[in-house]
Amino acid sequence: MNMFLQELKTYRKSTIIWTASLIGILITVFAMFPSFAKEAEEFKKLLEGFPEVVRNAIGLQVDTMGSILGYYSYIFTYVVLCGAIQAMNLGTSLLSREVREKTADFLLTKPVTRIEVITSKLLAALTSLVITNIVYLTSAYIVATIIKTDDFSGKVFLMISITLFFIQLIFLALGMVLSVLLKRIKSVLPLSLGTVFGFFIAGMLASTTGDDKLRYLTPFKYFDTSYIMQNAAYEGTYIIIGLIFVLGAISATYYIYSKKDIQAL
């Protein structure tokens, strides 16, 4: 419990900053919705002028852009991008921070097992993500209700929004397993930014080519917002793949970290 609280305290600031940024992005773009909706037809014409490849790449669905859910799902792509960076950062730094700041000697000479160390850190990271998601979801829903032009399905809104958490889980797990696999991580940000953008660009490619195989490779495409809007359901295959990846990566983290030599300073 002491380690959990300590970790939570460590990540308090970054949780606040990331949550604020997510909401910032959302509100800024949402604020434009009323004027956008008013002239939706004009915009549609304008957007249809874009080559289809480009529209696909940036995730524009012209037909649905006029509705609040359609508009939201477009912004949401970028909210998820931002959230993925947060989660990846968190995952990568959880264990590597102790090595980089040379505090591993302090923590691991205390009467605790390495399993307990990982568990406390993982739980703290999850708590931080859950807090981010709850705050984000609440504010997003409130803003959407204020600016809506037509009624929208709360359930679908929730279903889209909560995929932020799922994708964050995937990147948290990815960050953690990378941090124990790589020998020494000098700086977290370049690694996590690089990885997240890599996947994001792969996701854009997947959209332009419509290649289903590419979809498997990038978590950003596991939850297709237009599919969710049409069916009010997720695609089972991708949920399973995501779940397997998260469980696999976290088990690997436990296993590798328990066996790992903590190098001298």
Add this chain to the structure above:
Amino acid sequence: MNVIEIKNLTKFYGKARGIKDVSFNVEEGEIFGFIGPNGAGKSTTIRTLLSLIYPTSGSATIFGKDCIKFSPEIKKEIGYLPSEVFYYDNMKVMDLLNYSASFYKKDCTQRIQELAKRLNLDLTKKIDDLSLGNKKKVGIVQGLLHSPKLIILDEPTSGLDPLMQQIFFDLLEEENKKGATILFSSHILSEVQRLCDRVAIIKDGQIIKVEKISTLQENTYKKFKIQCASKVDKKHFDMVGVNDLEENDNVISFIFKGDINTIMKKIAEIEITNLWVVEPDLEEIFMHYYEKEE
């Protein structure tokens, strides 16, 4: 009873040598020195005892229990002070010590206050703002606050001024009198001599010798450097106990082992302008004593 028993402990980092076939015991209630030049394997041995790293082969027990298998249990009674201390920078000294204490199921508040007062450590400061010596003090308090039965110190004196070093040694001796066993690693012979009962000497990853400090003290070496007023034949110092005799212009230098009086008399026979007598460092002792013995 042995508090620490190390049996054929071997650790390779890939192909690079860490330690090879290290075996020695530390008895309950003693202050045991662990000495060797930098890179000899002192830290590797200690880190294996603390299960920060895992041995390639061999084993070690602490309090009669395997140091890897029962690691969390054993660590309840171990206080560890690493050579370089780094702590969570955004914490205050008191926060860190409380965090450290929270791992042990006992109230350490009073002990923290006591130790901080002895070491003259300001508990309200941020660790970030502390000097190296003061960070070291945080390390000492952190290592002793739970009154451990075994204290493991890995080159603990770096960064401490002589006065603090004295207080630190006093603290260790008090803990020892209360029953704590101490494993003290260092590359400075004199501090080990000052404090320890027995010592293990490690070089190139292998234990060369485990002996009593009293035996080691009989073999005290002194390094002499003599500046003469005029040219003196270096043969003047060609006598038993003199090693590594060198002459450079009017400066004669050598390493001496034996009765200090005989050499002083010898020096008195000539006209000198300056004289340095220093403790040879470990490397030099190894070169002139241990290697010859093998």
